Amino acid sequence: MTGFPKKYLLIAAFLISQGLVSILGGLAFASVPGGNIIFPGVFISGMKVGGLTADQAAALLGKNRDKLQTENIVLQYQEKTWLYSLNKLGITFDIRATVDKALLEGKSGSSIRKVLEMFRIRYSKPNFPLEYNLDEAKFNSALKEIAGEINVQPVNAAIVSERGKVRLVPEGEGISLNIAVAMEQVREAIRKSGNVPVKLQVAQAMPHIKASDLKGINRVIGAGITAFSSSDKERADNIYLAVKMLNGTIIPPGQVFSFNTMVGPRVREQGYRSAPVLVNGRLAEGTGGGVCQVATTLYEAALYSGLAIKERHPHSSPPAYIGPGLDAAVVYGEMDLKFLNNTDTPIYISAIVADGRVNVKLFGAGNPGESVQMVTENGNDDENMRSERSYVRVYRIFYNYGAEARRELVSEDYYLKGIIIK
Template identity: 25%
Template sequence: MKKIHLSLIATATILLIGSLLFGWFHLYVNQPTIPKGVQVAGWHVGGMQTDDVLKQLNNKLTQLEHLPVRYEAEHQNIPDLVFTLSEAGVRYEADTFREAIAQLQEGSWLARISNRWNFQPNWTITSHLDTGLLKSKLNPAWEKQYFGPIIDASRRISEKDQIIYTPEISASRLDWNKLLRNLTSIIPKDFTLITNAQITASPLTLQLPVIIKRPIVTVNSLKKEGIERKITEFSTSLFSSSPGRIFNVNSAAQAVNGMIIKPGEEFDYSKVIKQAETKYGFQEAPVIINGKLAPGIGGGICQVSSTIYHAAILTGMEIVERRNHSIPVSYLPLGQDATFASGSINFRFKNNTGKYLLIHATVQENMLTVKFYGTFREDTQYLIESITVETLPASNKYVQNATLAVGSQEVLQDGKTGYIVETFQVKKVKGVVVDKKRISRDTYRPQSRLIAVHPDVNNKGMAPSPPAKSIVEDGVRGPDL
């Protein structure tokens, strides 16, 4: 009997102890409070209700983000600025602490007991900075308004061809690297500035660090380009030109005016024409098609290329591509012109001076004037000499006319003589000829005598001439294009 009683007592004792332990574990695991001795960023939360802590945590993080920051600029005529941390791009979070609290309420009993028993006492909050928000407020327009504009140095040519420089203007600009470092250093790392759920009266203060920003283009950088003086000038006449032709010449001249050619860079007249047509347009004026003048658009543009070619020869530039007109022009001697035909004929030269080259081109009082400014030896001079080495007689060109009598003919257009011309560049140093070289051998085709004949195969030697391939020179479009 005694053994039975002892067994019952032992069993009851074990059940009681188990019940007590189960009750204790249940109460321990399901506590609605934060473990004692815990603090978050200096805020003591041990023993507080978990829901209250999470709610207050949200409020405190929001209050931190709404802390005002005064931005002060020393020695600058700028009013103090006040942005909250949130407006400056600062955001706070305490995700690690929130996850730890969640683990107190989730998982198995053993895991929850372990998490509560090992719950660490000290937790931090984390700040994140989005630099774009502050930069959008203190943007370049704001900097320009309060610090002033940064202005490049400029260069202009006076009426007397003097090179005149206007100095650059520097101005302060925010030192963003230092500003962001300073902002990061004053961002609160805890809740000590939050007292009784109220924001402290004194805002955070941050100096606006500035640096002096200098423009890219300075007087020194401009002078290093080597545009020292006018090195040549050449003009051609427009006195016999129609209003449309003068307009076209002026359009091309405006596209050239102010162009700067870097050392070793090529001047490309096809690019000039594209720019002129897009920006200024061209009018109707005679163009050259198959050795004859015909109505077209852009007539006269080759007077600009020819005038520039002449100036390039006078300064010893390297001619990369150039061809003479198919017929003589009135504004330059034979052998000294440069024609252009879109997609077929171009004019290019390379700046071989070792310095920058500035081109000015203007139309005034029926004169086209081209000036080169750059670096050129004052004791050196280039001259141009052109010699006609052969005269080419005009040939006959026949067209059919059924109204004429068989065997008869009618001269519709007189022919013109053609020429073969050789042009030489003469180099003088201190007035003495040191070099003379041929730079071109040009052919100006004769213009055929145009004769009408009856379409009779018996007209020996008078068969109609085959049509020539049409190339529009000295313009951009012909009458049918």
């Protein structure tokens, strides 16, 4: 039997392929939905929108908007569970943006590609999540409510003195809800269908002060105490705030402590209030009045601790809460109280307010038998002395088992007479 010539076979194959292209092309034009109709088989958030126009799909979603907005996201941490509606989380759906995205499914490429996409969509039934807008402030507010139930604040290591004995209180780790991760988890939950609980993640919250930071501390090396009137509420509030900023401070060996750096500026934004302060020998209202008393109490403790004083300023008139020559005036950016930890171990500052008194203790590692005494001399023999001013000289005497080892002149101050700071 004589076969067909090869060239006829090639012509036949070409004609068949062209026929198939024509058939597929015809199917494409006959079956592929128009530009404003969503491909059959497409779903949005579980709702069938395939075959609908964009407006019809938007209307269908609009009818279910309120129901969708009130759907709950389940948030979990260990045994605790919280239910929050999407609306309470600040999530609002963007129906038009969602429909526009669904409308584009399968519409790109050639006519043949569109036919293939049509078959794929019919069988895969893609389900588009609703596009949404997020009010981050509202979202963060909701998560902060949860954080308030989850978070555990870390506890700093501390030194306490009880019945003359020094005891180290070890640190404790805390936990903190990772809000940034929680936000992404909720986003992912919205994108998925079903009400799968979001398992919240936490991070460890480490204390600032660890027991290892206080190694070598074994006793109180110096203390200061001053009294104030709690009836002056504004001044008392300023004292409480400054003491809070000071308490728990660690001064490593060889480091200079700065009161202004640690306590910070005395401004309303930091919570300080207007109270009487001394300005050029006269009492006037000023923000942060009372903070000088905290600095003075700390100065007294530093003196008895034997620490090297690097900067200290007297008031223009002697305050009533401490003897002349033992006060310390501070003005942020102008006058500071600074002293050096000239020991071989850290120094821990304990500062509290109780029963109308500021109590500051410095903990460190002192040597047995060492003690410090302060001696104040009032003089009027200075050639520059004027009748309206008083002159005070302060010495610090170091003792070793009761015998004087050395003494040093700490300060020489002039005060205006007749004005007492209470």
